[in-house]
Amino acid sequence: MIKVHRLSKRFRVDKKANVPANRLDGKWFQALSEISFEAQAGEVIGLLGANGAGKTTTLRLLSGILKADSGTVETDLAAIDSDSQGYRRQLGFLSGSKGLYERLTVRENLTFFARSYGLAAEQVRQQIELLTEQLKLEQFLDRKVAELSTGMRQRAAIARALVHDPQLVIFDEPTTGLDIVATEQVLSCIEQQKEAGKTVLFATHHMDEVQLLCDRIVVIHEGRRCFFGSCAEFLEHFQADSLNLALRHCLQHGGAA
Numbered sequence: 001m002i003k004v005h006r007l008s009k010r011f012r013v014d015k016k017a018n019v020p021a022n023r024l025d026g027k028w029f030q031a032l033s034e035i036s037f038e039a040q041a042g043e044v045i046g047l048l049g050a051n052g053a054g055k056t057t058t059l060r061l062l063s064g065i066l067k068a069d070s071g072t073v074e075t076d077l078a079a080i081d082s083d084s085q086g087y088r089r090q091l092g093f094l095s096g097s098k099g100l101y102e103r104l105t106v107r108e109n110l111t112f113f114a115r116s117y118g119l120a121a122e123q124v125r126q127q128i129e130l131l132t133e134q135l136k137l138e139q140f141l142d143r144k145v146a147e148l149s150t151g152m153r154q155r156a157a158i159a160r161a162l163v164h165d166p167q168l169v170i171f172d173e174p175t176t177g178l179d180i181v182a183t184e185q186v187l188s189c190i191e192q193q194k195e196a197g198k199t200v201l202f203a204t205h206h207m208d209e210v211q212l213l214c215d216r217i218v219v220i221h222e223g224r225r226c227f228f229g230s231c232a233e234f235l236e237h238f239q240a241d242s243l244n245l246a247l248r249h250c251l252q253h254g255g256a257a
Ligand SMILES: Nc1ncnc2c1ncn2[C@@H]1O[C@H](COP(=O)(O)OP(=O)(O)OP(=O)(O)O)[C@@H](O)[C@H]1O
Pocket: 011, 012, 013, 029, 031, 049, 050, 051, 052, 053, 054, 055, 056, 057, 058
């Protein structure tokens, strides 16, 4: 479970930065304004919004990489502020396909990260076996990361994010750069996380992924939440027959939370 309450974040920007005047206060750009939502165990929440809306900023705040200016994050895991190490042990975070050692193989990377989270040798073996099956890693498990294609690298990065079997899974655009087959493998892996009772948050621009996986969605527009609820509620609220159309209406009209 995670409860996000009135989270705000601003960034100091250069005078020359071409940012919208309505979000600028002197040298400060208001990236997020009082975002609230919650996710239960076994629930998948999608974060939607146009480029620059604030999805990645939200996920970075929830991963502990960024610190909020105000607002709270409550979980039934370790506390994000006072026990950041404990929190990170229970978090699987993916942002881009970075964070792997180029000169190590995928198996060596996974083993290294699993051991650094304190998993015993047998647990490491089981986790690698499970993720290899879920993400179809066998063809490149023993190849160096430096030699991998974008899609292989992305799947390896997802495996690295999940190798310690975290309770909270946060993925930022996990299917970027993947072909149809690899996309299906990643979506099915997210589904398996849900079935295992994990709390999953992910940002995406793909409405088919939202339709397939999300129990509820958070729509962000210019740093503010403009909708939080199920896909069915979203369609009904905007009197739309597709999520794409509902999203367009929501973003055009600034939404109504
Ligand atoms: N470190 C930073 N300094 C200044 N501004 C930043 C910083 N990080 C993000 N921003 C700004 O905050 C806003 C929200 O960015 P964010 O990356 O959260 O958007 P997003 O919704 O994830 O977009 P996309 O769909 O393009 O990934 C953008 O206007 C961005 O330029």
